[in-house]
Amino acid sequence: MTILNESGIPDVLPPLHAVNGLAERLPDVLVVVVGTQAEAHLVQCLSAVPSPNLPPSRRDQRVIFAIIDPNDPPQQGLLASRIVESAAGLRGTSLVLLVAGRTAESLGVDAEFEARLVARKLDLPSEVVNPDAPREVPGILSTDLEDRVLTVLVNLCPKRKTSDLVETASPAKRGGLFGGLLGRGIEPSDSNDGRPVVLLGGTLKPGAAQGLAAELSRAGVEVAGAVPGSGMGELPPLGEGTVVAVMDPNLTSAATAAERRGATVVKTLMPVGVDGTARFVQDVAEEAGTRISEVARARSAWEDLGVLRNRIRGKRIFFTGDTGLEIPLARFLADAGAVVLEVGAPRLDRRFLAAELQALGPDVDVVVSPDYRGQTNRIDESRPDIVISSPGLHLPLVARGHLCRSPRDFLEAGLYGYGGARRILELLVRTMDRAETLDSLNL
Amino acid sequence: MKLLRGVYEGPQSYGILRVAASIRGVHALLRALPGEAYFRTLHGARERSGEMAPVTLSPLREGRDSSMAPGNLVRDLSGVVRRHPKTEIVILVRSEASLLAGETIPATTLPEVEGTGRPPELVKFPWEEPAMRETEAAELALEDLIRARMHDRPERSPYPTVNLFGPPIFGPGAMAEYAEAERLLDMVGVEVNARVPLGANTGDLGRLPRAWVNVLLYREVGESATLYLQDEFGMPRVTTPMIGAAGTGAALRAVGELCQLDPKSVQRTIWAELARTAKLPWYARLEPPETFQNRRVAIFGDFTYPLGLGYALAREVGLEVTACGTYLTHLERDFLFHAHTFTEGAFVEDDPDEVAARIEAAKPDLVVGTHLEQGVADSLGVPFLPLCPPVADRPFVGRPLMGYAGSSVLADALDNALRRASVEPAGEAGMQWTDGALQEAAEVPLFLRGRARRLAEERARRQGSGMVTRDIFLESRS
Numbered sequence: 028m029t030i031l032n033e034s035g036i037p038d039v040l041p042p043l044h045a046v047n048g049l050a051e052r053l054p055d056v057l058v059v060v061v062g063t064q065a066e067a068h069l070v071q072c073l074s075a076v077p078s079p080n081l082p083p084s085r086r087d088q089r090v091i092f093a094i095i096d097p098n099d100p101p102q103q104g105l106l107a108s109r110i111v112e113s114a115a116g117l118r119g120t121s122l123v124l125l126v127a128g129r130t131a132e133s134l135g136v137d138a139e140f141e142a143r144l145v146a147r148k149l150d151l152p153s154e155v156v157n158p159d160a161p162r163e164v165p166g167i168l169s170t171d172l173e174d175r176v177l178t179v180l181v182n183l184c185p186k187r188k189t190s191d192l193v194e195t196a197s198p199a200k201r202g203g204l205f206g207g208l209l210g211r212g213i214e215p216s217d218s219n220d221g222r223p224v225v226l227l228g229g230t231l232k233p234g235a236a237q238g239l240a241a242e243l244s245r246a247g248v249e250v251a252g253a254v255p256g257s258g259m260g261e262l263p264p265l266g267e268g269t270v271v272a273v274m275d276p277n278l279t280s281a282a283t284a285a286e287r288r289g290a291t292v293v294k295t296l297m298p299v300g301v302d303g304t305a306r307f308v309q310d311v312a313e314e315a316g317t318r319i320s321e322v323a324r325a326r327s328a329w330e331d332l333g334v335l336r337n338r339i340r341g342k343r344i345f346f347t348g349d350t351g352l353e354i355p356l357a358r359f360l361a362d363a364g365a366v367v368l369e370v371g372a373p374r375l376d377r378r379f380l381a382a383e384l385q386a387l388g389p390d391v392d393v394v395v396s397p398d399y400r401g402q403t404n405r406i407d408e409s410r411p412d413i414v415i416s417s418p419g420l421h422l423p424l425v426a427r428g429h430l431c432r433s434p435r436d437f438l439e440a441g442l443y444g445y446g447g448a449r450r451i452l453e454l455l456v457r458t459m460d461r462a463e464t465l466d467s468l469n470l
Numbered sequence: 471m472k473l474l475r476g477v478y479e480g481p482q483s484y485g486i487l488r489v490a491a492s493i494r495g496v497h498a499l500l501r502a503l504p505g506e507a508y509f510r511t512l513h514g515a516r517e518r519s520g521e522m523a524p525v526t527l528s529p530l531r532e533g534r535d536s537s538m539a540p541g542n543l544v545r546d547l548s549g550v551v552r553r554h555p556k557t558e559i560v561i562l563v564r565s566e567a568s569l570l571a572g573e574t575i576p577a578t579t580l581p582e583v584e585g586t587g588r589p590p591e592l593v594k595f596p597w598e599e600p601a602m603r604e605t606e607a608a609e610l611a612l613e614d615l616i617r618a619r620m621h622d623r624p625e626r627s628p629y630p631t632v633n634l635f636g637p638p639i640f641g642p643g644a645m646a647e648y649a650e651a652e653r654l655l656d657m658v659g660v661e662v663n664a665r666v667p668l669g670a671n672t673g674d675l676g677r678l679p680r681a682w683v684n685v686l687l688y689r690e691v692g693e694s695a696t697l698y699l700q701d702e703f704g705m706p707r708v709t710t711p712m713i714g715a716a717g718t719g720a721a722l723r724a725v726g727e728l729c730q731l732d733p734k735s736v737q738r739t740i741w742a743e744l745a746r747t748a749k750l751p752w753y754a755r756l757e758p759p760e761t762f763q764n765r766r767v768a769i770f771g772d773f774t775y776p777l778g779l780g781y782a783l784a785r786e787v788g789l790e791v792t793a794c795g796t797y798l799t800h801l802e803r804d805f806l807f808h809a810h811t812f813t814e815g816a817f818v819e820d821d822p823d824e825v826a827a828r829i830e831a832a833k834p835d836l837v838v839g840t841h842l843e844q845g846v847a848d849s850l851g852v853p854f855l856p857l858c859p860p861v862a863d864r865p866f867v868g869r870p871l872m873g874y875a876g877s878s879v880l881a882d883a884l885d886n887a888l889r890r891a892s893v894e895p896a897g898e899a900g901m902q903w904t905d906g907a908l909q910e911a912a913e914v915p916l917f918l919r920g921r922a923r924r925l926a927e928e929r930a931r932r933q934g935s936g937m938v939t940r941d942i943f944l945e946s947r948s
């Protein structure tokens with residue numbers, strides 16, 4: 028593996044686009060985007076899950092834009108009282124998120140203060156999400172806002188108290204998202220020793236965490252819940268003694284927040300692909316106090332994928348980079364026999380992704396902050412079989428005759444776990460099959 | 471400060487980029503935060519042509535600038551010239567964050583293009599400010615771009631020609647509007663000198679004074695450019711919106727007069743088109759008067775479309791326009807002046823919730839609007855025609871709304887909408903509401919209230935209750 032830094036302008040969808048998707052995914056959250064006309068327009072234009080064919084933006088009544096006139100900045104507290112008025116008409120709100128970035132700051136809005144005021148007046152948690160807050164590693168990913176929102180949610184999780192430990196460990200009392208599921212699973216061999224696991228991630232695909240939870244409970248690990256799970260009411264306890272298993276490689280700040288609360292964040296591969304899932308389950312189980320071996324399971328999973336692997340073998344794949352999910356995807360596809368030409372990483376946190384980078388095959392090049400024009404030229408030169416492209420490059424690349432898929436398509440299909448490994452390969456094979464059918468037409 | 475659930479217009483930078491991307495040979499350098507650069511993605515998704523938008527990002531960075539990475543404005547400008555050697559005008563556009571950060575823009579010149587020995591023109595917009603909106607900025611930017619190309623005075627063409635000032639890129643069927651106008655002008659014997667901004671190249675901008683007349687299809691963007699050409703070169707303007715058969719006829723006659731064409735031959739062309747292409751008058755005559763009698767329509771949009779459609783629907787079709795509004799607050803006086811000729815319900819408003827309330831109060835049987843009005847039409851249960859920009863659909867084949875062909879498109883749309891509406895049973899009126907239920911309903915956001923009300927009444931009816939109580943209302947919402 029080689030890592031190059033191109034210091035270019037990567038093609039990344041603005042992180043703010045995720046506001047609609049997050050509001051849809053977290054139905055009891057009121058999102059207030061604070062800024063100028065620009066932020067509001069961006070959020071409205073780029074809908075929930077942007078594919079190359081952006082569907083018309085739907086209006087979600089849980090997304091409100093606070094548009095500040097630069098010539099007449101509001102007095103302190105006015106924003107809060109307007110938000111309180113708006114929230115009155117919405118039932119079942121349990122969290123108010125103020126998305127306030129650099130523009131709000133330059134306009135002199137003290138978002139933290141307004142949020143505290145909202146929290147006091149509504150008697151609800153109210154938090155600020157700053158999409159432009161500096162990060163340790165420079166660069167942006169289109170999934171940055173999700174990371175920030177999950178950070179807020181992690182901090183809102185109840186801290187586990189010692190007295191609860193016994194209660195939650197008994198299956199009868201365990202309710203919530205995974206209650207039924209876990210009841211059917213194998214009980215942990217020693218529930219007093221076992222530390223509960225919280226899954227972090229899977230934001231845009233509801234139910235993504237359930238599959239992994241089933242996988243873990245099969246291995247005898249207790250899963251207490253997931254963040255974001257299905258809403259504020261079901262946030263699992265997260266604190267000292269909790270094991271946090273991160274599902275997405277882009278959740279750096281959320282993982283850091285979990286660590287700050289005293290939870291143990293498992294440093295392992297992401298549960299993408301066969302080996303990734305096996306290592307993930309094994310390492311998470313070990314951290315939770317159960318020793319298991321996933322070798323047999325992984326071997327049979329690879330065997331099951333035999334036919335699909337034959338289709339993928341030798342295919343040349345190029346990742347332009349957008350969501351941050353590209354690295355685990357590339358790792359899996361290289362293991363499955365594909366030739367990964369380049370993996371673009373608009374931001375690369377080497378420490379957080381140490382395990383992933385180590386597991387990347389020797390022939391994979393990672394390009395940090397790639398330049399989209401340079402990438403386009405390299406794609407034209409190398410003519411890959413499939414390009415996993417960011418939304419901005421998708422149409423231009425298709426127009427140049429390349430076969431493209433969006434990294435979000437994999438998220439939509441559900442890419443976690445052993446089942447996800449199959450879905451990833453099926454998606455690629457389906458894409459190539461369709462292209463072949465279309466190519467064979469005599470137009 | 472305003473709390474809104476949606477916006478009709480984008481920021482000023484978006485307006486300038488729309489104009490820039492419409493004209494070939496213009497490349498924009500956008501000074502913005504990396505998270506603000508969405509134009510290229512949007513351009514790809516909306517146009518679906520596979521072309522890359524002529525926009526380069528110059529990222530606004532924190533801290534000292536020591537690396538060679540993009541972010542240094544002067545270096546990025548020369549980068550544009552180097553990478554896009556065919557560019558003739560480079561414009562510098564600043565995002566809201568860049569304007570608010572108060573950056574000073576260094577005075578700079580562009581390097582020469584290899585081979586030609588002369589640099590492209592650099593156009594900056596000193597009037598940019600963060601409170602400005604899309605349409606106003608697009609209008610000013612178009613004027614500045616034209617001014618920048620006026621190096622000499624080209625001769626007037628020996629035969630009558632006109633310039634078409636139409637909508638910029640992303641307009642619904644924008645290309646089709648120009649094409650229809652050009653077809654009609656061609657038929658009366660006038661050649662189109664240039665289409666501005668969509669479809670023009672930088673050379674066309676310098677040749678605009680060749681034409682005899684400027685025809686304003688879309689005043690929102692062409693207004694100040696044509697006023698400049700009028701002052702500087704004495705070029706007359708035709709401003710009648712070419713919407714509906716009457717509007718199109720008036721515009722063609724005005725062009726004919728200014729181009730000293732034989733009025734009889736112009737009239738003959740108009741008659742021929744009325745017989746062949748224009749189906750709106752035919753539709754109005756075919757339908758029995760009952761179809762339109764006491765039928766109310768609410769219209770909302772930019773400037774040209776609501777006024778043109780309002781006039782056509784009120785006069786040519788005979789619907790009652792009970793509300794007609796615009797979100798272009800900077801054109802308030804003009805809009806109200808024109809709208810008062812066909813409606814009592816003219817208004818200016820840029821908050822979608824307030825617009826929904828105005829439309830609801832107008833009790834329409836048909837809503838014509840932007841994609842943001844879909845919600846209120848649905849909630850009222852009346853047919854909806856998204857005919858005013860911004861609209862969300864992006865057809866592969868654009869259909870005009872202007873000209874005679876456009877009037878037929880309008881006739882089809884009306885025919886569908888009004889026929890469907892007449893089939894639907896009229897909602898039962900007179901359901902009683904308790905005070906508690908009314909109070910709850912008042913808390914529902916405006917644009918959802920009509921729908922909430924309907925659902926509650928349906929539920930009450932299903933339960934066999936003649937009265938909507940608070941409980942029924944809450945159940946219907948859960």
